[in-house]
Amino acid sequence: MMTTSLDMQTLTTCVQTAALAPSLHNSQPWRFQIDGGTVEVFADRGRQLEVLDPSGRELLISVGAAVFTLRLAIGMQARTPQVIIFPDPARPELVARIRTSQVTTPSVQVRDLAAVISSRHTNRRPFMNAVVPADVMEQLCAAAAHEGATLTQAGAVTRDAIVGLAQTAEARLRAHGGYRAELGQWTQPRPHRRDGIPPTAYGPWDALEHLPLRDFGLVHPYPQRTAARFEAHPTIAVLATEGDTPAAWVRAGQALQRVLLTATRHHLATTPISQPVEIPAVRDLLTDPATGRTAQMIIRLGYAAPAAATPRRPLTDILESGQP
Known part of the structure; x- marks a missing residue:
């Protein structure tokens, strides 16, 4: 099976896509590091909501959403993301390590889901009185x-x-x-x-x-x-x-x-x-x-009228390269 890691520029684009994931109060409590063909996803505890989320449960749900979005972005680059959750017990803030070397063809499902990443927005408007099929x-x-x-x-x-x-x-x-x-x-x-x-x-x-x-x-x-x-x-x-x-x-x-x-x-x-x-x-x-x-x-x-997008932190705030 052919293997070749994605380059820094491509992985940077994947991280930008991952940052479109939903999070509690749009707190975006994540950081990313790229090292070779590997992306590490960290929980940013400085963005934890202490009143609503003292255990960090919702923070990790938010980071998990970013991990899934990153998986889709990598999949669209013709790679199968190899994900390890909490790979280093000595660093609990390291939530996931994702390797990107295994070449594949994006499935129809990956393409369909990746196509709507930028269209997904939390909608707090009234919904129509229509049944979900x-x-x-x-x-x-x-x-x-x-x-x-x-x-x-x-x-x-x-x-x-x-x-x-x-x-x-x-x-x-x-x-x-x-x-x-x-x-x-x-x-x-x-x-x-x-x-x-x-x-x-x-x-x-x-x-x-x-x-x-x-x-x-x-x-x-x-x-x-x-x-x-x-x-x-x-x-x-x-x-x-x-x-x-x-x-x-x-x-x-x-x-x-x-x-x-x-x-x-x-x-x-x-x-x-x-x-x-x-x-x-x-x-x-x-x-x-x-x-x-x-x-x-x-x-x-x-079903409802489209909702507005929420802002995202600049890439310089969430991405580092190399080892911490």
Whole structure:
């Protein structure tokens, strides 16, 4: 089998693509190093949200999403990425090491998913009252399974229960002394800011206060923001993993990005809803002890007008070459 590593310039382009992955509050908590034909992906603990994510679970989900996006980018360069998760126990911040030497032909699936990387944006707008087709849901569930996770669509009763849990979780978070301060940190307008949530991505108010989307205008109100009527019966799915370890969190992130890109390919809008899994007592209610499956993320799915993109950090902030 032919092997030849990708060059520095090509891998740099792959890293730029990987940085388009979703992350909590658009914190982009990752760093990359290129050494020969190998890319190492690190967790940037300086960007961890201490109030919402004291364990670093969502940080590693975000890094996992970047790892999956990097895999696609490398695959588009006719290479099979060889991934090792947590390759060095002495360096827990090193999340993944990816070698790029094995030559291959990009599959149709890799090409299809890679084609929509730049089109995937978290959508906080109202969705249409249209049902997500069953065959599309099957493909989303298969996408999660491909990465060792499960995606389960909530039935009517479970959906209403999850919405209620999300509302409870949002209320508890707002009661936390540091929540507003942390939210403000990631929504504070600054000239040339390349991270966080800009006002254009806040989304409108939910006029009926039914769907508990995170209110990014809570600290820095946006004058042009309007109220809107959101869908009464949202399509909601629960992404879960077997186990609840750092490796499972990285796996969840890869599964999440594969699901989001599969949804984007089918012209679906998506909103990861993390509040219910940010409160341990609420998250426990979404976990199935009989199967050992632990809820990692709630995803809202539907059809909507396109959402705005969020900014990305410059390459000089996230990429180093050679050994640290």
